[in-house]
Amino acid sequence: MNDLATYNFAYLDEQTKRMIRRAILKAIAIPGYQVPFASREMPMPYGWGTGGVQVTASILGPNDVLKVIDQGADDTTNAVSIRAFFQKVANVAVTTKTKEATIIQTRHRIPEEPLRDGQTLVYQVPIPEPLRFLEPRETETRKMHALEEYGLMHVKLYEDIARNGHIATTYAYPVKVEGRYVMDPSPTPKFDNPKMHMSEALQLFGAGREKRIYAVPPHTEVVSLDFEDHPFEIQKFDKPCALCGAANVYLDEVVLDDKGGRMFVCSDTDHCEGRQAHGHAGPMLARPRHQCKEPAE
């Protein structure tokens, strides 16, 4: 028996969780609408996922299985720290397998494997306001959302085409949710935007510093904004993943040496490992180890 003070389950006190759950319920009721909430100080700096952590802490139950990814990977600092945090303060089961998880907290990616009914995806959001860099006043952007004045969003896309000949926004690509609110899908690559559309899983977005929560309930229409003559397109990759040979997935570029050597691998590490375990192999995995260090390019 130790008489040290202990944490409440999942770190936050029950009143705080109650407040956050109310915000989440409201967000689900109005898809894409940013609900203000009284964001708490968390034992990590802003920008490390304080919003996502608070949402996860509020919805987490003792029987949940938690997966945390950062840029698609389970083994990066941010993911490891947050996973360890919840192991410590909630003692929940954790996993790296998308299929087994009930709650997936993510930064910058949506898993490649389609999410199913009953799963919840929690996004860490740095700047929830899609209109922020076009209109600096919060009072004005709120009014624009209220009155559905979204012409300005297209001004941004227009500028893209005028400068680059195509829509050059590659991440945080604005979407319209259920035909009403324009929403920032957090800095996920636009490659992931189609996965949000009619997803079976519940998607929750938490912005800790900006004190906003928003949501996309299951089976909700999520449409990426575009022009009639410049339709929305996702990124395409020339080669499949170098390790598992998967095509039509989002790839990370990994620089191998200072002689121009590089490889493209799945950003979703669980997806990549799963495929390798099933016997799929990319061009670089098949090679003996000594050749991997000096790939011919």
Place this chain on the structure above:
Amino acid sequence: MSAVPLLKVKDVSKFYGSRIGCRSVSFVLYPGEVLAVVGESGSGKTTLLSCLSTRLMPSSGIIEYHMRDGQYRDLAHMGEAERRFLMRTDWGFVHQNPADGLRMTVSAGANVGERLMAVGDRHYGNIRASASDWLRRVEIGEDRIDDQPRTFSGGMRQRLQIARNLVTSPRLVFMDEPTGGLDVSVQARLLDLVRGLVHDLGLAAVIVTHDLAVARLLSHRMMVMKDGTVIEQGLTDRVLDDPREPYTQLLVSSILQV
């Protein structure tokens, strides 16, 4: 000119606490008519303009606008959504400082196209075509379409601001000292341009200015304001050539003759 007024203003007053912004201003404006509001600094011109354009709520009085559906609507009783829609479609507002009316960090083409996108135009090619057409009409080279207005001179910015306002073919344009801060030769070209556009498009306009030459060149009628009240109004040529009020006489006679 049509027999039905576009704007009916009745006894509009605006008080800032116990101070008077403007008091009991009444007039009607017909389609295609240009009204100049002149007076010295602090006479209530800009307050009046802000009340007319719904940027300020008048303390009392009624402002009615003839909507496209033929009905008169009291601006004070309009919903905010409707009012803002009106402001970006049927109305224009040209600020004295172009930086207030333009988005300085997006290209000239996007500045002109913004209103089109706001009313639901979603075809890049068409938006760009109307933007370049409007740049040509306000005498800005079409090769500047992708440049940001901060690279433009003062006169070009002001012309760009006018293009941006006129792209949705409004029926009523408010202008607050449109030539303020420009040198005389640039002023002359701008006035020429505005006069041409107003004439070609059949625009009604309310122009606030302290420059009587601007009023003379652009307006059909004018109102002279002093200490928040209208002291004289009438046809521009009549007021300027035969001012009745002592203050108007003072104003007219204080123009430097070169």
